[in-house]
Amino acid sequence: MTSDTDVFDRMESEVQSYARSFPVLFSKAKGSYLYDEEGNAYLDFLAGAGTLNYGHNNPVLKEKLIAYLSEDYIVHGLDMHTVAKRDFLDMFEEVILKPREMNYVMQFTGPTGSNAVEAALKIARNIKGRSNIITFTNGFHGVSLGSLAVTGNSHHRDAAGVELNGATVMPYDGYMGNGFDTTEYIDKQLSDSSSGIDHPAAVIVETVQGEGGINAASFEWLRNLEKLCRKHDMLLILDDIQAGCGRTGNFFSFDEVGIEPDIITLSKSLSGYGLPFSVVLMRPELDQWKPGEHNGTFRGHNPAFVTATAAIDHYWRDDSFASEVQKKGDIIQERFREIASQYDDHWFYVTGRGMMQGLVCRDGELADAITTEAFKHRMVLETSGADDQVIKTLCPLTISEEDLQRGLDIIAESVEAVMKDKVKQDKRSGLSVA
């Protein structure tokens, strides 16, 4: 690599993470590809960790953004009324909320997902007058202190520096194996006045756990969870920051589930262009904020309103984009199953929903070897899960079927290359392999 990257070692904090997995100097990006300074193309199956659902520099969104900027419309306006904000609210109400008969008000929080989660937790605690929040094993909700308290990952939790309070962790769907509905266990705990669990204000949940390993909750479990919330007077906070905005095959990841969360958080792909943007949706009666009680300098970034409005207008007015996503999700899942079926059961299995699919590897080392191999073929592919053992697909939803197949081919070839060595090693050490 001829690119000069010394300054990153010299100047940038050791906290950098993705840069370590993909140690090249990226320069440009278009659609499903990233380009380095020499112009080499990298197929992007990470896509901003789910932030670029409509691809890099989507031309439809870019055109609106450039026009907005070149006409000197407002870029920063605190939380004042602007034309861009009005257009976004109108569009979101008309195209997303009304057809679903959803009645919510919207709070613009600071620009990160964590900011939205913090606001959601505050709302729930203040409304219910209780501090405890139920969260789930392998849940990820951000790394600011409040959102970290409801996050499972010990690598992140250990960096907090203070005690993380106000949360009780419960087993997510599937955590105790098949045939065990963990909502029954939670119900038992909450019904027992001596269980030691303080009455929670709310439950916070992802329908598909992104950072936690692409664990997809069953619809039945999610419906039981909603019932549990009603039974025990807890608010249901649905964190749709990663699984939402189309990733699972509909705008909201719970669209087909038939539940009505009290509070919804959205971020990542909401602006559609990679511009930071987060919101909290809440049932109107929960909106008991006093003016300015929760604030922030960057609440509602106007250029993000512009691209978010364009994305909703272009992709969500009818079902055609949603069914395209579902179809591509099936292609990924089918291919992953085919890959997994070539080896003994203990090597791989497939998890996920829509275009949020995971190839679960026996361990993190195997997953890392596969994604490292894929990067040699100029593919950006990441892992998630407690031990980084899950290879996840977060490619743009707009990816062409040709590029999708190309990516899946690279994954299949990388698995094959890595497994060749593995199988040899295991044979030598006397383990049975397929």
Ligand SMILES: *Cc1c(COP(=O)(O)O)cnc(C)c1O
């Ligand atoms: C990424 C993510 C967050 C945190 O968003 P940040 O912008 O990184 O603060 C919260 N919840 C979920 C489900 C996420 O995937």
